[in-house]
Amino acid sequence: VLKRPLLICPPWINKFYILDLNPQKSFIRWAVEQGHTVFVISWINPDERHGTKSWEAYIREGLQYGLDTIEKATGEKDVNAVGYCVGGTLLAAALALMAQEGDHRIKSATFFTTQVDFTYAGDLKVFVDEEQVAAVEKAMNEKGYLDGTKMATAFNMLRSGDLIWPYVVNNYMRGKDPLPFDLLYWNADSTRMGAANHSFYLRNCYLENRLSQGMMELAGRVVSLKDVTIPVYNLAAKEDHIAPALSVFLGSKYFGGEVDYVMAGSGHIAGVVNPPAAQKYHYWTGGKPGGDFDQWIAEATNHPGSWWPHWQRWVEAKDNTRVPARKPGKHMKTLGDAPGTYVKVRV
Template structure:
């Protein structure tokens, strides 16, 4: 703990040397010993499952792919000695400029910085990154080096698009990992906190690291929030409803009405099976499900099973049959209505689109309108997730899944976190394990950590048919022995993208619009994959763009689109009402002889990895 005599004199400059001097060497040494003890516990939590054969390291193949990718970049630069010398000279010259400026700065001169962080970079906000010569030097060397590495990738000729994409991604990952902001001795704020707390932060940080490795059963399960403050069904996913049907893959939830009259057409929501459906029902203030009920929808939701070895053979046909078709049959029994409006979110939307194409082939017209939330049906511009998808990497994933019949949820969670490592990995590594700070409660990050496994056959079909072969938009996907095509889908489509989406980029969603055979309403929401969708009108946040038919060039559409303030939800409700606004008396779960198997949110959603 900081003693009164250790308190900083407010008149001192932030970069004064005494902030970095240990005041109580004996106490600091004791805390270092405690830190080492906790580090030993962390090492034991890591090693023990491997000695027992319970965990097999999953990083070897990604690391090998990264090395191979960088080797292809190196081939271009090393194939010509003059080219390599030029690149090395450019970096060395930048280092010499930084060194010369540092010397001049130490002598009291005002020297302009040759390298500053990008606007919005939160890592270097502490004043000592600029005022302290040592930390300023580290910052500039880091920035110059990482920009030089990016230039090597961008200027390497002869690389195919996929290799360049992977190289850019891996450079970004390495750059974020080696940032001086991530280490005690090279981060002024961390250094000062360590000195002022006499190393207590390191003791707590190593304790948290050991706990998180133990929680991950030998893998680091990075905590991003205080999860103890949330419980599904208690203060998460609380909209009243009933589970009225259950298959091996899905529970079908019907929600209690809150209006006397409801739309004649029920609303079926098909969420992704990567993570859980309650992202649309986080709490009463953020719940799209509760809001839709308030607008007069009879809402049904598919809650997917968290698969285990029993579900390894369940492919997309099974998910369509035991999920979507099962839900449609349940809705007809529960309401007497054959026609429905359907929503698909992310990969749940991709499944819905594939199912609609199959249903069109089979003459099944039960779904009369389709809404897609941040859904890709064409994967040409699929973003950074394509980095993980080529023949070698998919084959490696398939080998890993073959052993258990599923892919561990932590693998997918790590991949998604890597897409935004600067926001979702390194800030928590620094805060948790170096500063020893407990994360704050945050319902969205609780949901993000509630990862799900991937059934082997299902996940393999998705990777190969969508990301690798782009079979759905190309009309070559085979389902139930039929070749399905999106142009057979002629029902009205509402296609929602999110401007900052890193999973289903807005450009990719826009490109997918052209493959449908009917009218498509394309809307682009502000923010990203989650916040762009979960944006209740009452919050008055963000905006959305509308611009008529989604034809031609994406940038051209954006340039002429109308920006509207707030949530897109009411706009969607108007669109739905235009399809069919007929109202009927409200329907309650359990009517028409339907069983009530459980209270919402059901049992499948409670199964954790």
């Protein structure tokens, strides 16, 4: 296996198993088959106990705790990291903070449909202005969290033609039961948002765009993405309405090191969860991001199929040192079988 373990930081807006949905679609299973020792953060579904947990807490008790756990389990300090959507935004901010603090355990970062600059932040911006954020904060502060059903409804409203009306017509009007579909099950498996965490995200990212501007404050420090000098693989999805490909592209210029920008076909989920065996979609590679987005697309090379093997080659090019396969849980107490208990908490 690869000497460097892989730490995945998924979004807490949904549950992590989108990357392990079934044996055929599982990015995690595929990564294990390529020789990665995979660790994934399963965020707790927050309740009133977690209302004051800040972004710093998510970094300390999530990402850095994950790095500590990896070292205990494998003996390795050097790690490759992946962040998906808001999990990627947290990872980027954490890397900027950790660079200032001298924590250099993450040696490469991969971002799946992640925004660090929110100038062109997609359809969710229709729900984010001062008045709406203040209303959300008022509702959250009463209980310490935002109900998961409210987040799920907001996302579904953005694609109501796909996610609401077909089910109204078929189920309510025609009396037909919906067909079982793993992706829709995951989509409906919503999570609550902790008050302090969600408020920080909405204000610092969507409203004030502080991360890319070098103005975000974490742990008493003002952090800058220019301090993130490790190699970055920045994956966008062509039809993404949550983290638009243009937004991800423009965000690339704020990092301080080498950034490889790759654009996958399809959208926010299917563009990421695209196993090579399915032989679906395309992906595009090209020059360094930093110029005009339309020009980058015009000059980019189109590749059929999944971007996963391209990413694997990128990771191996950074460090392909191999060690004997590890036995998961050998040095750690096992709390239970995957997927764990947190994902089984229903809203």
